Amino acid sequence: MKQIVVVAKNRTGLLADIFEALAEHNVNIETIDAEAIDSSGVLILTVDRYDDALVALNRIPDISAVTEDAIVIRLKDELGALARIAKRFKNANISLRSVRILQRDDQYSLVAISTERTDEALQLVSDVIVA
Amino acid sequence: MSWQIGDLSSEDRSRLSTLLVTIQKKVDEFLGYPCTARFDYSALFPFLSYPMNNVGDPFIPTLFKLNTHDFEVEVLDIFREWVHATKDGFWGYVTNGGTEGNMYGIFLARELFPEGMVYYSEDTHYSVSKSLRVLHVRNIMIKSQPNGEMDYDDLRETIRIHRDVPPIVFANIGTTMKGAVDNLDVINGIFHDLALHERYIHADAALSGMILPFVEDPQPFDFRAGIDSISISGHKMIGSPIPCGVVLARKANVDRIARSVEYVGTLDTTLSGSRNAITPLFLWYALKTVKFDGFKQIVRSCLETAEYATHAFHAAGIEAWRNKNSITVVLPKPGAHVVEKWQLATQLDIAHLITMPHVTRRQVHDLVDDIRDGGIDSTVKRTQQ
Numbered sequence: 001m002k003q004i005v006v007v008a009k010n011r012t013g014l015l016a017d018i019f020e021a022l023a024e025h026n027v028n029i030e031t032i033d034a035e036a037i038d039s040s041g042v043l044i045l046t047v048d049r050y051d052d053a054l055v056a057l058n059r060i061p062d063i064s065a066v067t068e069d070a071i072v073i074r075l076k077d078e079l080g081a082l083a084r085i086a087k088r089f090k091n092a093n094i095s096l097r098s099v100r101i102l103q104r105d106d107q108y109s110l111v112a113i114s115t116e117r118t119d120e121a122l123q124l125v126s127d128v129i130v131a
Numbered sequence: 132m133s134w135q136i137g138d139l140s141s142e143d144r145s146r147l148s149t150l151l152v153t154i155q156k157k158v159d160e161f162l163g164y165p166c167t168a169r170f171d172y173s174a175l176f177p178f179l180s181y182p183m184n185n186v187g188d189p190f191i192p193t194l195f196k197l198n199t200h201d202f203e204v205e206v207l208d209i210f211r212e213w214v215h216a217t218k219d220g221f222w223g224y225v226t227n228g229g230t231e232g233n234m235y236g237i238f239l240a241r242e243l244f245p246e247g248m249v250y251y252s253e254d255t256h257y258s259v260s261k262s263l264r265v266l267h268v269r270n271i272m273i274k275s276q277p278n279g280e281m282d283y284d285d286l287r288e289t290i291r292i293h294r295d296v297p298p299i300v301f302a303n304i305g306t307t308m309k310g311a312v313d314n315l316d317v318i319n320g321i322f323h324d325l326a327l328h329e330r331y332i333h334a335d336a337a338l339s340g341m342i343l344p345f346v347e348d349p350q351p352f353d354f355r356a357g358i359d360s361i362s363i364s365g366h367k368m369i370g371s372p373i374p375c376g377v378v379l380a381r382k383a384n385v386d387r388i389a390r391s392v393e394y395v396g397t398l399d400t401t402l403s404g405s406r407n408a409i410t411p412l413f414l415w416y417a418l419k420t421v422k423f424d425g426f427k428q429i430v431r432s433c434l435e436t437a438e439y440a441t442h443a444f445h446a447a448g449i450e451a452w453r454n455k456n457s458i459t460v461v462l463p464k465p466g467a468h469v470v471e472k473w474q475l476a477t478q479l480d481i482a483h484l485i486t487m488p489h490v491t492r493r494q495v496h497d498l499v500d501d502i503r504d505g506g507i508d509s510t511v512k513r514t515q516q
Binding site: 009062077079080082083084086087090095096097098099100101104109 | 248253260263269270271272274284285288289291292293479
């Protein structure tokens with residue numbers, strides 16, 4: 001089952017906006033797991049109409065909708081934190097396709113990583129994984 | 132067959148009239164985006180009647196004669212002087228805007244270093260992520276400092292981990308939201324410290340590429356500072372009704388990727404096929420009429436307005452700030468009505484005013500009054516600096 005990870009700054013009405021956008025596109029939510037991480041909200045959704053859900057979510061300006069091709073991790077916002085994660089991939093000989101910061105506050109960053117070997121990558125970052 | 136306005140239905144003619152009135156009104160409240168509204172190309176209107184096209188490399192003669200290649204080459208040569216590329220050591224073309232120039236820079240870097248890793252900061256324009264995706268280049272986003280500059284410690288650590296692949300640094304010469312300039316001297320210092328000889332720097336100088344050549348104490352931004360390519364927008368500070376820009380690159384690098392023409396069977400390495408022939412003419416006309424001294428005066432005036440606006444915001448109790456040599460004034464995100472009215476660009480809890488040549492002190496005061504009356508966005512906790 002395909003999942004979508006939604007990352008956004010916590011704000012009033014965030015969930016309502018997401019549900020409304022999905023409903024407008026006739027997308028049914030099959031499972032939902034919500035978590036507050038520092039000042040960010042992370043929602044892990046499975047839906048019946050994956051592409052329509054992405055289109056709907058991408059129209060909400062202040063959220064990031066991450067497809068299951070990417071892994072979302074949480075890192076302490078300190079010097080070299082991302083570089084150390086990159087080193088794990090390098091040591092495991094797994095090529096990084098892209099590394100993108102989704103949200104950052106004073107203490108933590110939420111980062112999306114995409115590789116061509118997602119299953120192995122998941123194990124590599126199991127200690128910091130969000131979704 | 133040709134056609135005229137009289138061939139339109141009265142309803143369609145009315146729609147056009149309404150659009151014109153709307154545009155004329157909205158341009159008076161156009162403070163948030165870096166496009167000047169001050170230009171007059173009416174002398175060039177006769178050229179709009181012909182099917183002109185600058186297809187191909189502007190430096191190579193073509194059989195398609197309805198072109199403005201000669202003017203395009205002159206435009207490039209003027210920019211070459213301003214960004215200190217050597218006369219015989221550069222190549223470039225007039226693009227459809229900053230994005231195409233950035234994409235060309237990344238393309239050139241990838242052709243030179245297929246295994247390279249692109250490093251770009253959080254504050255980089257979103258279009259760069261799209262280009263990286265299109266070009267299928269490996270990439271890592273680097274943290275930004277609060278003022279919008281790249282976090283150099285983070286860059287150093289991340290490059291150090293990947294020392295075995297050539298770094299391709301996408302440097303912002305004026306970030307979109309904060310007008311921050313990545314420090315090329317520091318970036319070159321990192322290359323030096325890590326003994327990296329194969330490396331590439333592309334400079335995204337969309338707006339500041341037309342500011343820094345004209346100020347007394349510019350940050351390092353051009354070929355003197357070791358960049359390999361640069362993209363500058365034409366429709367921003369110079370002004371144009373059609374988006375455009377220039378990209379310039381080291382000719383030695385462009386020549387090195389000539390082998391890739393085997394795949395496409397042509398020496399033309401411009402990204403587009405058909406290319407706009409009118410925008411090079413617009414740029415040529417502006418550069419020839421305004422000239423270096425004219426742009427110097429325009430830029431000085433924009434910087435003075437930016438300084439004036441910063442003080443005006445402070446006087447009203449609004450926490451505004453700007454980077455050195457930047458005409459982008461960053462402020463807490465105002466309420467939705469103010470953002471909509473003044474067409475302010477926003478990101479998270481900030482917005483900005485960009486004091487382009489058409490922005491007056493009167494408009495600044497009206498904006499300050501509106502923010503004071505309407506307040507800042509309720510979700511804003513503090514401005515970042």
